[in-house]
Structures are given as structure tokens and as C-alpha cells.
Amino acid sequence: MTDASMDNPPPARARSLRQADANTRRRNAAEKRFRAYGMVAILTGLFFLTVLFVSIIRSGAPAFTRTVVNVEFTLTQDQMDAAESELFKTKAYSNLFIAALQGKLEERGMSVEFDEAAIERLLGKVGGTLRAHYKEFPDDVGKPVPFELAASSRVDGYYKGRVNRETLQDSRFLQLSDLDLVDALEEAQIIKQAFSWTFITGADSGVDNPGGAGIGAAVVGSFFMMLVVLVLSLPIGVAASIYLEEFAPQNRFTDLIEVNISNLAAVPSIVFGILGLAVFIQFMHLPQSAPLVGGLVLSLMTLPTIIISTRASLKAVPPSIRDAALGVGASKMQAVFHHVLPLAAPGILTGTIIGLAQALGETAPLLLIGMVGFVARGYPDGFVAGFTEPNSAMPAQIYTWAARADASFYEKAWGGIIILLAFLLTMNIIAIILRRRFERRW
Amino acid sequence: MPLFWLILIVLVIAAVGYMLGRSRALANAGGDSRELHSLPSYYGWNVALKAMVPTFVLLIVWLLVQPLYVNSVISGMIPANVIDDGSSRGLVMAEVRRAANGLDNAVAQGVMDEEFARNARADFTDVSQVLKDAGQIVTTEVTQPVLRAAQRYRIVNATGYQIMSIVAVVLALAGTLFALRETRALFRARNVVELGIHALLVGAASIAVLTTVGILLSLVFNTWEFFKLYPASDFFFGLNWAPSFSGRGGSSDLGVLPLLWGTFYISIVALAVAVPIGLFAAIYLSEYASPRIRSIAKPLLEILAGIPTIVYGLFALLTVGPLLLKVFGNEGLGWMQAGTAVMTAGLVMGIMLIPFVSSLSDDIINAVPQAMRDGSYGLGATQSETIRQVVIPAALPGIVGAILLAASRAIGETMIVVLGAGAAARLSLNPFEAMTTVTAKIVSQLTGDADFASPEALVAFALGMTLFVLTLCLNIIALYIVRKYREQYE
Numbered sequence: 045m046t047d048a049s050m051d052n053p054p055p056a057r058a059r060s061l062r063q064a065d066a067n068t069r070r071r072n073a074a075e076k077r078f079r080a081y082g083m084v085a086i087l088t089g090l091f092f093l094t095v096l097f098v099s100i101i102r103s104g105a106p107a108f109t110r111t112v113v114n115v116e117f118t119l120t121q122d123q124m125d126a127a128e129s130e131l132f133k134t135k136a137y138s139n140l141f142i143a144a145l146q147g148k149l150e151e152r153g154m155s156v157e158f159d160e161a162a163i164e165r166l167l168g169k170v171g172g173t174l175r176a177h178y179k180e181f182p183d184d185v186g187k188p189v190p191f192e193l194a195a196s197s198r199v200d201g202y203y204k205g206r207v208n209r210e211t212l213q214d215s216r217f218l219q220l221s222d223l224d225l226v227d228a229l230e231e232a233q234i235i236k237q238a239f240s241w242t243f244i245t246g247a248d249s250g251v252d253n254p255g256g257a258g259i260g261a262a263v264v265g266s267f268f269m270m271l272v273v274l275v276l277s278l279p280i281g282v283a284a285s286i287y288l289e290e291f292a293p294q295n296r297f298t299d300l301i302e303v304n305i306s307n308l309a310a311v312p313s314i315v316f317g318i319l320g321l322a323v324f325i326q327f328m329h330l331p332q333s334a335p336l337v338g339g340l341v342l343s344l345m346t347l348p349t350i351i352i353s354t355r356a357s358l359k360a361v362p363p364s365i366r367d368a369a370l371g372v373g374a375s376k377m378q379a380v381f382h383h384v385l386p387l388a389a390p391g392i393l394t395g396t397i398i399g400l401a402q403a404l405g406e407t408a409p410l411l412l413i414g415m416v417g418f419v420a421r422g423y424p425d426g427f428v429a430g431f432t433e434p435n436s437a438m439p440a441q442i443y444t445w446a447a448r449a450d451a452s453f454y455e456k457a458w459g460g461i462i463i464l465l466a467f468l469l470t471m472n473i474i475a476i477i478l479r480r481r482f483e484r485r486w
Numbered sequence: 487m488p489l490f491w492l493i494l495i496v497l498v499i500a501a502v503g504y505m506l507g508r509s510r511a512l513a514n515a516g517g518d519s520r521e522l523h524s525l526p527s528y529y530g531w532n533v534a535l536k537a538m539v540p541t542f543v544l545l546i547v548w549l550l551v552q553p554l555y556v557n558s559v560i561s562g563m564i565p566a567n568v569i570d571d572g573s574s575r576g577l578v579m580a581e582v583r584r585a586a587n588g589l590d591n592a593v594a595q596g597v598m599d600e601e602f603a604r605n606a607r608a609d610f611t612d613v614s615q616v617l618k619d620a621g622q623i624v625t626t627e628v629t630q631p632v633l634r635a636a637q638r639y640r641i642v643n644a645t646g647y648q649i650m651s652i653v654a655v656v657l658a659l660a661g662t663l664f665a666l667r668e669t670r671a672l673f674r675a676r677n678v679v680e681l682g683i684h685a686l687l688v689g690a691a692s693i694a695v696l697t698t699v700g701i702l703l704s705l706v707f708n709t710w711e712f713f714k715l716y717p718a719s720d721f722f723f724g725l726n727w728a729p730s731f732s733g734r735g736g737s738s739d740l741g742v743l744p745l746l747w748g749t750f751y752i753s754i755v756a757l758a759v760a761v762p763i764g765l766f767a768a769i770y771l772s773e774y775a776s777p778r779i780r781s782i783a784k785p786l787l788e789i790l791a792g793i794p795t796i797v798y799g800l801f802a803l804l805t806v807g808p809l810l811l812k813v814f815g816n817e818g819l820g821w822m823q824a825g826t827a828v829m830t831a832g833l834v835m836g837i838m839l840i841p842f843v844s845s846l847s848d849d850i851i852n853a854v855p856q857a858m859r860d861g862s863y864g865l866g867a868t869q870s871e872t873i874r875q876v877v878i879p880a881a882l883p884g885i886v887g888a889i890l891l892a893a894s895r896a897i898g899e900t901m902i903v904v905l906g907a908g909a910a911a912r913l914s915l916n917p918f919e920a921m922t923t924v925t926a927k928i929v930s931q932l933t934g935d936a937d938f939a940s941p942e943a944l945v946a947f948a949l950g951m952t953l954f955v956l957t958l959c960l961n962i963i964a965l966y967i968v969r970k971y972r973e974q975y976e
Contacts, residue, residue: 071868078870082770085763089787089844092837096790099805100797283690291687304694310891310961311954312898314925315701318950321932322704329553329583344697351694377680405794408900411929428490439796446800446905454804461797472792 100461106204107459110240110255111195113167113229117144118188119178127175138163138171149232156228158221165222167193194242195235197255197452199226203237206452243459247422248441254452257445259460261423265335265415265435266404268424272339272431273346273403278396280343281350282385288351289358290380309348316345317409325413333414333434341413342403349402353395357388362486390482397475401468407439415440416447438464489545492651496541496658500534503662507533507669515671524676532675535682536665541658545650552646560639565631578632585636586643604637705954708947715941716740721948727911727922729931729942740945742952744911748921752832752907753896755917759836761889764843771844772851773873784848791841795901802826802834802906814918822918824908829917831907835899839892846891850884850971851877883971890964894957900925924949 064072119140127136138160145163149156163170170193178185198218201207212220229235246258284301292298320341324330330337361384369379410416415437424430436444438460445457511529515521522529561579593600669675713721716738724741767787771780807825814822814829822829854877862872878885908920909930931946938944 071871075868075870078873079770079774082766082774085766086770086783086787088763089767089790089840090783092840093786093790095805096793096797096801096837099801103804280690280693283687284693287684287687287691291684292691301691301694304698306965307958307961308694308697310894310957311701312894312900312925312957314898314900314928315705315950315954318928318932318947319697319701319704322708322947323700326938327704328550347694347697375676375680377683401792405796407794407796407799408904408925408929411900411904412932414933416933439794442796442800443901443905446803457800458804461800464794465797468792468794 100458100465103455104458104460104462107243107455107462108240109237110242111200111203111235112238113193113195113235114190115141115145115148115193115234116188116190117141117174119174119185121185124178124185134169134171134175135160136171137174138169141170141174145234148234149228152232154228154232156225158225162219162222162225165218166195166199166225168196192238194255197253199235200255201452202226204455206455243456244463248436248444251448251450254450254456257453257456259438259441259456259463262436262438262441262460263463264423264430265338266437268335268430268435269339269342269437270400270404272336273343273400274396276340276343277346277350277399281347281396281399282354282392284347285351285354285358286380286385289355290376290384305348305351308344309352312408313345313406314408314412316341317412319344320409321412331432331434333436334432335435335437336431337413338410338415338437339431341409342406345406345409346399346403349399350392350396353398354388354392357391357395358384360391360486361387387484390478394475394479397471397478401471401475404471405439405464405468407443410437410440411443416444438467488647488651492545492654495655496538499655499658499662500537503533503537503665504530506662506666507531510666510669511671511673511675514669521671523672523674524679528675528679529669529673531679532673533662533665533669535679536661537658538661539682539686540661541654544657545654548646548650548653552643552650556639556642556646559642560635563635563638581632582635582639585632586639589636589640604641701954705947705951708944709951711939712941712944712948715944721945725913727927729945738942740941742924742949744913745922745924745927745949746952747913748828748907748911749897749923749925751828751917751921752835752903752923753893755828755832756835756839756896757889757893759833760839760843760892763836764840764892765847765885767840767844768847768851769873769878772848773869773877784845787844788841790837791845793838795838795899798834798838799901799905802830802902806830806834807906810918821916824920826906826908826920827918828907828921831903832917834906835896835902838899838902839895842892842895843888846888847881847885850881850888850968853884854880881971883967887964887968887971890960890967894960894964897960898925898953898957900929904929924953928953 123140127133127140130136142158142160142163146158173193174191177189177191196217198207199222202218202223207218209220209223212218212223226235242256243258245260246256247261248258249256284305288298288301292301320337324337324340325332330340365383365387366379369383370376374382415435424433424435442457442460442464445453445460508526508530511522512519512526519526557579560582564578564582721740721742723743724739725743726739726741727744728739730738767783771784775783803826807827807830810827810830810833811822811825812818814820816823858876858880859872862876863869867875903923903926907922907926909922909926910920911922911927912919914921928946928949931943931949
């Protein structure tokens with residue numbers, strides 16, 4: 045054998061391993077390109093993610109601040125008596141306020157001309173606010189009281205860049221001369237940005253008052269909805285999973301259920317909205333835009349998610365546990381409820397939280413059952429009323445704001461999204477922690 | 487809320503029954519639980535279940551049936567001459583229900599006494615004014631027949647609920663007594679309770695089937711109503727979508743084709759964004775990336791899937807739309823008129839679908855056996871050649887399934903198109919024009935103030951049916967492909 049190879053030496057190599065020929069170079073270049081495509085794809089995805097979050101935070105942050113005017117104001121008893129004796133009482137109060145404000149500006153050596161109309165454009169009806177305060181707290185008369193008055197949404201817009209001097213047209217809402225006053229007040233550090241609790245705790249306002257709109261009532265609506273979802277879909281989902289995983293015989297009925305569940309998981313959410321509208325509102329006459337109806341629809345939507353994750357965690361419990369339980373004389377039901385279910389509980393909980401988070405952000409079905417366009421002006425009065433009284437929900441409220449013509453509501457919509465995402469993030473983090481802490485590998 | 491209290495009462499009866507059943511069984515066995523057939527708690531549960539389950543089933547059925555019954559009784563009371571032209575019995579019934587509700591609330595507020603609410607006559611006193619004063623919504627003048635029907639409605643309803651409460655409590659007590667009577671030491675309580683729980687489990691599992699049945703029924707019935715008012719051929723083959731807003735019908739063009747075109751066009755744009763990015767991301771993550779990069783990049787990409795669609799909708803409307811307008815609008819290339827367009831919605835939807843495609847493809851590529859790769863390397867192929875010529879062809883059916891699932895997502899997506907795609911239905915090829923989709927029109931037809939019985943509102947159900955059938959087909963095909971492929975390598 046060796047001789048043969050000696051006799052016929054291999055033909056001299058045309059190519060060397062040390063020197064890449066054209067074909068190899070081409071193939072290596074193709075390899076590099078292919079790798080680069082993958083990198084680019086991932087980076088593009090991450091780029092989109094970054095852009096999304098940057099634009100949410102940049103546009104949403106202003107919703108959490110509002111422009112306020114801080115004025116320390118002293119009302120003497122004489123001034124009050126004089127004002128109360130006049131025909132236009134609130135006008136008298138606002139004249140006093142204007143005088144005080146002018147005094148403050150003059151102290152700092154600035155003089156800006158402004159009248160009552162300008163103050164009303166900037167701060168709304170100041171006189172009424174002041175009078176109401178002194179009527180409520182008569183003891184404050186004669187003492188210096190610090191007032192924090194919210195500036196109008198146009199002034200707010202001037203601070204946040206929605207309104208500027210070039211594009212501003214004089215109207216009954218704001219005039220160019222008012223901006224001079226705002227600038228002067230800013231220099232005197234009377235007007236400034238403050239954290240807006242109204243946005244977090246308040247209810248929705250009408251279309252003409254973007255400044256007063258808050259998401260608090262919608263958060264409460266969402267909370268009641270999630271309560272319904274939790275109470276309905278967790279027990280039903282777990283029961284259904286236990287049946288399918290532990291008891292169901294192999295027959296057509298079981299197949300039918302299985303096919304149904306996997307299909308329901310992929311049905312577009314708007315179809316569930318149609319179901320809710322037709323069955324719960326048209327047929328059963330449940331109250332429109334009530335969190336109860338929203339919760340029912342979202343429960344049906346969440347069920348497949350919970351069933352799928354519960355089945356996975358039931359499946360993860362090793363059969364030896366069941367066998368051991370059966371071996372010491374437990375019935376099948378006892379084995380499942382006393383041993384398998386507690387061991388699967390962390391997984392079930394994690395799946396439930398993720399399902400709830402999904403339901404919390406779902407909007408489309410809520411549009412159809414009338415939770416949109418509804419102005420949630422206040423909190424529900426009482427626990428039972430929370431379910432049946434019309435209310436909004438967080439995503440529906442965001443949609444309502446986005447659909448309004450006034451651009452200052454957009455900022456509120458972005459702000460609402462920050463709050464919604466904060467809730468989702470918290471829920472997901474809890475789910476991850478639960479999984480990390482309690483997950484058992486068998 | 488009486489229902490709340492009723493449920494509480496039944497629960498209390500059940501709890502008492504549990505205690506009684508348990509102690510009765512123990513007493514029967516002379517206090518020695520070893521003499522019992524089952525554990526003592528099973529005797530308690532037997533009583534509690536027999537008190538609760540029939541009662542709650544009865545409550546649910548009653549609550550479903552009573553409104554139907556009351557409706558049919560009351561609507562038979564309304565004389566035909568009250569129903570004006572252009573109105574319908576259903577509308578008058580809605581009026582009656584509103585008036586009855588108003589009366590209820592007014593009584594609850596103390597503005598009206600029960601006597602007045604029951605016997606007031608619209609021809610003598612101005613009931614609508616009284617209701618308005620009480621802050622109730624009254625759309626039109628409450629006429630005497632409507633008021634009479636409303637009063638009757640209240641009475642029938644109230645009596646119905648009274649009977650229901652009594653029957654429920656009696657049933658709960660009867661169940662308790664029956665179960666207590668059969669409680670003896672040798673009674674097979676565990677077997678009975680487990681049978682009951684088994685039945686409850688089957689019931690819970692059937693809810694999925696019930697949901698599907700509910701969806702199908704609500705779609706089919708209303709679609710049928712729609713096709714009685716509007717010819718089916720015009721709906722399926724009409725090239726024009728122009729609903730009239732009068733709610734009278736007749737003058738509306740309700741062709742589905744422009745909407746389907748918009749839906750498909752937007753989905754195609756979305757898939758054109760999501761499929762290349764998602765697929766290459768999946769390939770990189772499963773074949774090239776080090777475990778470290780994988781553990782960071784994969785969850786980050788999957789965040790995109792967890793963001794609610796309303797966020798994407800707002801992103802399309804307020805960020806992407808204006809951005810595209812700056813580039814392609816009149817100041818730039820001049821192709822685009824407004825921020826809402828096929829391109830806007832498609833691009834944002836594509837971003838949403840990236841993780842969908844990438845996660846599913848990732849799983850599928852990972853499922854390709856390592857032996858196939860090793861064989862390819864052994865023949866001298868580079869890694870990318872292996873991927874292109876061995877891994878991808880092997881994973882292709884699964885990837886197609888993943889893409890089909892993503893397509894079904896895109897077709898059913900609502901919020902992004904409602905906010906980002908515009909409202910005009912047109913058949914056009916320009917991706918920078920505003921178009922609309924099936925889902926967006928379902929929303930706009932059902933949230934407007936068209937009358938529920940008009941073709942303009944009912945068309946939404948026909949659209950929903952179209953959507954449901956489309957996505958169902960896509961899902962079934964996709965699931966079939968994915969499942970078949972999985973079996974191949976396991």
C-alpha cells in the first residue's frame with residue numbers, strides 16, 4: 045500500500061492551506077456577511093426598543109409636572125369686609141390678588157403691566173379660589189397664606205414647548221403679552237414646575253381642561269376589572285387544567301376541548317369584544333362600560349393563557365409524587381389536590397400574574413363594551429358600585445386621551461402609558477421573582 | 487345589592503352545614519373517626535356542596551332567563567301604535583328599561599317614594615321632569631304607555647328577584663337537610679364528594695367550548711340579521727365602503743373588499759419588517775451568539791412582545807407618523823399627505839411582531855438535531871452554509887408556521903390600525919396613503935351612535951365573522967404545520 049503511494053506521488057498541490065484562494069475568500073466573506081446580518085437584525089430590534097422607550101419617557105414625563113404659581117398672600121379683615129360688601133365679590137378678591145402680585149414684582153424691581161383678564165387667562169378664576177379658601181378657613185385672615193395656583197394649560201404648554209412665541213396667535217385663551225408676564229413671573233421665581241399629584245390621583249376631566257385630567261379613576265376601574273378576572277379565571281383555569289392534565293380520558297370530547305383552548309388563545313382580542321357586546325350587553329343587559337363586563341370579557345381572554353401555563357406546571361410535577369401518594373392509600377383526587385397542586389402552585393401563580401398583566405394592557409375589547417369616550421369624573425362610591433358603575437380603565441383612558449383633538453391630551457396619554465407600563469413591569473418582576481425563588485427542578 | 491347578600495347567606499348556610507355534617511357523622515360513629523368510612527371533613531363537604539352547587543346553578547340560570555322572560559312579557563304589553571316609523575319594538579323596550587332604571591334610582595335617592603314610582607301617570611304629572619331632576623338620563627318625553635310598561639317592568643322584575651331569593655334559600659336549606667339525613671358512619675362521603683368535584687372540573691373545562699360557542703352564536707346570529715338587510719353578494723364583492731350615518735340604511739355601500747385589501751396590505755408591510763429581522767435575529771441567537779449575549783438579547787427582544795398594543799398605537803400616531811411625514815411628506819419627498827398611513831401602521835406592527843417571529847423560529851431552529859449540523863461541518867461547509875443549506879431547510883415548515891401565526895396576529899391587530907392607519911377605506915397601491923382595516927371598522931361601526939338594528943351597526947358582526955374565519959384558518963394551518971414538524975424530530 046505504501047509502496048503504491050510512493051510510486052504515484054500525489055499531484056503537486058495547486059493551492060496551499062496557508063494561502064486562501066479566491067473561492068475560500070469568497071466563502072469566508074459570505075460567512076462574515078451572514079453573521080453581520082444577524083447582528084444587524086438584533087441591533088435593529090434593540091434600536092426599536094430604545095426608540096420606543098425614549099419616546100415614551102420623553103413625551104410622558106411632562107404629564108407628571110404642572111406649572112404652578114406660588115404666591116404668599118395676606119388678607120386683612122378690613123379688606124375682606126370691603127370685598128364682601130361689593131357686588132362682584134370674586135372680582136374684588138382678584139383685584140386684591142393682582143395688587144399683591146404687582147407688589148411682589150415691584151419688590152424685585154420689575155414692572156409689567158397686566159390686568160384682570162390676563163390673570164384669568166393665566167390662572168383661571170383666582171378670585172373665586174381665594175374667596176372659597178377664606179370662607180372655609182376664616183382663621184387664615186390676617187395671616188400670610190401661601191397659595192399654589194395651577195397655571196392654565198396654555199401656559200403649561202409654553203413651559204413644555206407646545207406653545208411658543210412664534211406660533212402663538214392671540215386668542216381669548218392666551219395672548220402674546222401674557223407671555224411677557226409669565227417670563228417676568230419666572231424671573232421672580234413665582235411661577236415654576238411642580239410635581240402633579242392631580243395626574244396620578246385625579247379623575248378624567250372634560251375635553252376643555254387637559255390640565256386637570258388624571259388617571260386615578262381609571263386605575264381604580266382597572267383594579268376592579270382585574271379583581272373580576274382573578275376571581276373568575278384563576279379557579280376556572282386551574283380546574284380546567286387539572287381535569288385535562290390529570291383526569292381527562294382520551295376521547296373526542298377531550299380533543300374538542302384541547303382544540304378549542306389552543307384556538308381561543310389565538311383568536312383576535314376584538315372578537316372577544318364582539319362576544320362581550322352581544323352576550324353580556326345585548327343579551328344579558330348588564331350595565332355598559334361597567335368594570336364587571338370588562339372583567340368578564342377579559343376573563344374569557346385570559347383563560348387560555350392560564351390554562352396553558354397551569355398545564356405546563358402540572359406536567360412538570362414528576363409522576364413519582366402521584367405514585368407515592370397513591371401508594372400510601374390516597375385517592376386520585378387526594379393525590380392531585382394534596383400533593384400535585386401545591387407543588388405546581390408557584391408555576392400557576394407565575395402564569396396567572398403574566399395572564400393578568402396581559403389582560404391589564406388589553407384595549408380592543410374594552411372599546412366595544414363602551415369603556416371609551418366615557419368621562420370618568422370620579423371614583424366609584426363603594427365596593428359593590430366599583431363593579432357595576434360605569435368607569436374607565438387605564439388603556440381605555442389612554443385611548444380616549446389619544447383620540448381627543450387637543451394636543452395637550454397627548455402628553456397625558458404618554459404619561460398614562462408610563463403608569464400602565466410601571467404596573468406591568470411590577471407584575472412581571474413579581475412573576476420572575478416567584479419563579480426564581482420557588483421553581484423546583486426535579 | 488341583594489344578590490351579594492343572597493350569595494353570602496347561601497355561603498353561611500353551607501358553612502353551617504359543613505359543621506353539622508361533620509359533627510353528625512362523628513356522633514354517629516360514637517366520636518371515633520376510625521369507625522367512619524371517610525375522613526370527617528368529607529361528610530362536611532358533602533353537606534356544603536349539596537347546599538351550594540344546586541343553589542348557584544339555579545341562581546345563574548335564573549339570572550339568565552329572567553330578563554328574557556320579563557322582556558317578552560313587557561314587550562307584548564306595548565301597543566303597536568306606540569312604535570313610530572323608523573323605530574322598532576327593541577328601541578321602545580330600551581326606552582322602557584331606561585325609564586324603569588331611572589325610577590329605581592330615583593327611589594333609591596329618595597327623590598320619589600315607592601308609591602309614586604308605582605302609580606304615577608305620565609298624563610297627570612310630568613314624570614320625565616321629575617326623573618331629570620333626580621339626575622337620571624331620560625332621552626325623550628316619557629309617554630304614558632312607556633311609563634306603564636316601565637312600572638310593570640319594575641314590578642315583574644322585583645317579584646322575580648324576590649321569588650328567586652326565596653327559592654334559592656329554600657333550595658340551599660333543602661340540600662343541607664337532605665345531605666344531613668344521609669350522613670351516617672358508613673355513608674361513602676369521599677366517593678360522593680369526589681364525584682361532585684370531578685363534575686365541577688369537567689364543567690370548568692367545558693367553559694372553553696362554551697366560549698367558542700358563544701363567539702360563534704353571537705357572530706352568526708347578527709351576521710344573519712345583517713344579510714337579511716343587506717345582500718351578501720354586495721358585502722363580499724362590493725368595491726366601495728361608504729356607510730351612511732343616518733342609520734336608516736339603503737344608502738350605504740358596505741363592500742368588504744377595500745377593508746380586506748387594507749388589512750392585507752398593512753399585514754404584508756408588517757411581515758416585511760418582522761420576518762427578516764425576526765428570522766435573522768433568531769438565527770444569530772441560536773447559532774452564533776454566546777450564552778451571555780443570548781441571555782441578554784433574548785429577554786430584551788421579548789419585552790417588545792409584552793408591551794400592550796395601545797402603546798404601539800400611540801407610538802404610531804404620535805412618533806412614527808410625524809417622523810415618516812417629515813421624510814416622505816410634502817417637505818421631503820412629497821409622497822405622503824398625513825401621518826396616518828399604511829406604512830406607519832405596518833412599520834409599527836412589524837416592530838411588535840419581531841419577537842413573535844424570533845422566539846418561535848428560535849425554538850424551531852433549536853429543535854433541529856445537532857447531528858445534521860455536524861454532518862454538514864464534516865463535509866467542510868462553513869457555518870453560514872450549514873445554516874442556509876441544512877438548518878433552514880430542515881426548519882422551514884416550522885418557520886412557515888411561525889410566520890403564519892404572526893400573520894394571523896397582524897390581521898387581528900386592532901389598536902395600532904385604529905390609531906395609526908387612518909379611517910378612509912380605499913383600494914390603492916400607495917403605501918403612504920391612509921387605508922383602513924377590518925378591525926378598525928368593527929370598532930368605528932360599533933362605537934358610533936348608529937342604531938343596533940341598522941345594517942351600519944350589524945355589518946360589524948359580518949366583519950367580525952370574516953375576521954374570525956380568516957384567523958381561524960391561518961391558526962389551524964399554522965398549528966398543523968408546527969405540530970407535524972415537531973413530531974418529525976422527536
